[in-house]
Amino acid sequence: MIKFDNLSYSFPQKDLYHNISFTLEDGQHCAFIGTSGSGKSTLIHILMDPDKYMFDGKLEISPNCRIGYVSQFYERDDAEDITVAQYIGAEFTKLQNEITSICTEMETSSDIDNLLEKYQQALDAFQAIDGDNFETNMNKQLGLADLGKLENLPVSQLSGGEFKLVQVIKEMLTQPNLIIMDEPDVFLDFENLNSLKNLINSHKGTMLVITHNRYLLNHCFNKIIHLENKLLQEFDGRYIDYNFTLLQKKIELQELAVADTEEIQRNQLIINNLRSLATTHTEAARGKSLKARKKIQERLIARRIQAPFVEIKQPDIHFTIANNLEDAVVLTVKDYSAAFDEILLNDVNFEIKSTDKVALIGPNGTGKTTLLRDIYKNSKDSIEINETIQTAFLSQLQGEMLDETETVLDYFFRLGFQTYDEISSYLSNYTFDESVLHQKIGALSGGEKNILQLAKISAGKADLLLLDEPTSHLDTYSQIALEQAIANYKGSVLMISHDFYTIVNCADYVLIIDDKTIRKMSMRKFRQMIYARHFDKDYLELEQKKKAVETKIELALKNTDFELAKGLSEELEAIIELL
Structure with a gap:
């Protein structure tokens, strides 16, 4: 269906791909993975609109291939005043009205041949989306996503997660030859994520999905495309098997690297001796021996370089406390309430101690972000923060904490860094190379922006971290690095997350929103709740x-x-x- 052959593409300041190739065949469910900023979204944009990009290599797409697309960004626009059923069925209704209009026109027009051609085109399009069974198919998909009761609800009343699922259903029901989804899982709560898994697994067509979500990766795909360090490799099989293959390769390469290091050290001693002799003796043979040994050394060093898909650089995240508070209470929330058009939270009470790692969980749209933002602002009588502590905030709305019109370099100068070299050295620990320093923050990928927020927090000191969906957009390697940083952090964390793995690996307990208030839940009970719904024992x-x-x-x-x-x-x- 799709074939890339030796594709190369560059931005003015960044090389993205070098002679990459892959194929996508009918019926495959393909996960597209790679570190943040490696160019996954750009490759999808090339696939969808190749004439817009000046790339080297070949792109072959099957004739008449229709492509459906679900963006990673939240898009509601002018759809807010219509119902869920009307939004999903917009194409169906449009074609139905077009066919009716053509039939009406045929009754009085003399240009029958032209109208017959238009009628056949509209009818073909109607049949392509299985128009005769559209409403039945829509109800089936809504039921599969556990959204059946929302069919007649205005789109404006959906949570962000519910609307994302509705977008996925809408694209699936138009029955394109290929559905492309760019991080459709971002910000989905546990129930909606499970619904997305069901939708993906039930779809019979071809799919290409950018995702870093470990739950989806482990349960939804039969092909993996991995983009890393300008190169790409494909793997036919499950993500779990792909990871195992990489681990085996890592063992093999590290064993070779140890042997190569010993050989390089021995060879370097010979080179040093030959160089010393060459400075005191002028025989041509000694110069040739030195030159030959240097070539051997170059080959050994080149062979020792790790494969780009095995040794993937992770950000080196470290959070530092400002004060050593031992077992003090750092945050008290008492009789807190929040409301917009209706009450979101009421009579909320909890406290967090100086080393507590806490996950705040609950369905989309229940007030988690509102609560976290109110804590950060500390402007309500119901919220009391220990006056001796420093807080830091990571927002899921990245533009809230980052000025996207600034360059990365100017942003860190404004944070107090003194020199170019200081900024370059610091950000290299977060996998940013020098070319990124001169880019506008708005041009970075979603994952890069989140890493930038983490780099900003790490550059200062804080006793309480308020993190709103910190793993959203992050690649799996950065997620693991963040989990390690939280585990090693000596302060307290209140974190909104829908990532089961992150919560299990980081949290001491969870605060769960239940009936418009919040109750504390142990990790044991949290595990039981999640696995009872999504996994077996x-x-x-x-x-x-x-x-x-x-x-x-x-x-x-x-x-x-x-x-x-x-x-x-x-x-x-x-x-x-x-x-």
Whole structure:
């Protein structure tokens, strides 16, 4: 259906791809992964409108291939005054009215041939979306997404997550040959995420989905495309198997790297001796030997370089506290309420201590962000923040905390950095190279903007981190780095998240919105709640075993115990087969 052949493309300040190739065949559900800013969204835009881009290489698309698209951005526009059914069925209604209009015109027109041609075109388009069964198909999809009761609700009353699902359903029902979705999971709560999984798995057509969501990656796709360091590789199979293949490659390459390092060190001693002799003796043979040894050294070093899909650089995130408060209470919320058109939260009471890591969870549209923003502003009598502490805030509305008209360089100068080299060195720890420093913040990807927010927070000191969907748009490598940073942080965290893995890996307990108030829930009960709805008991136990073995393998690699790592990888393979 789709074939890229030796595609290369560059921005004025950045090379994105170098001779990348891949194919997408009928019926495949393909996950498109890669680090933030690697060019995934740009590649999709090239695919959808190739004439707009000056690229090298070939792009082949099957004739008459219709492409549906779901953007990562929240788009409601002028649809707010119509119902969910009207929004989803807009194309169906348009074609139905067009056919009726043509038939009416035929009754009085003398230009029958032209009208017959228009009628056939409209009829073909109507049949392409299975127009005769459209309403039945729509109700089936709404039911699958657990949105059946919302059919006659105005679109304006949907939560952001519900509207995203409605967008997905609308595209699926037009039955394009290929559906492209760019991070459709961003900001979805647990229930909506499960609905998205059901929609993806029920779809019979071809899909290309950019996602970093580990839940979807583990349950929805039979092909992986991985873009990294200007290169691309494709893998036919599950994401879990792809990750295992990378881990095996990592063990192999690190073992070779240790042997190569020893050989490089031995060769360098020979080079040093030959260079010393060459300065005191002028024989041509000694110069030739030195030159030959240098070439050997170059080959050894080149071979030692790790594969771009194995050694992926993670941001080095570190949060630092301003005060050592031991077991003090840093935040008290008492009798808090929030309302817009209706009451969102009422009679909310909780406190957070100086080292608590807390996840705030609940369905989309229940007031989580409102509460977090009110805490950050600290302007309500119902919110009391310990006067000795410093707070930091990460917003899901990235433009709220970042001036997108500034360059990255100017932004960090304004934060108090003194020199270009200081900024460049600091941001290199967050995977930004020098070319990014001169870009406008608005030109960065969603993941890069979130990493930039994290870099800003890390540059200062704070005792309480208020994080609103911090893993949204982040690639899986950055998600893991953030989880490690939160686990190592000595202060307190209140974090809105719908990412099950992040909550399990970071939180001490959760605060869950229930009936317009908030109650505390232990991690044990949270796990039981999530797994009862989305997984069975065996899956939970296997996931825990898998993570434990992966941790042991990483430790074995750190200690260069490759035999142990190989043995553990066999154990891991057996677990993955059960999963």
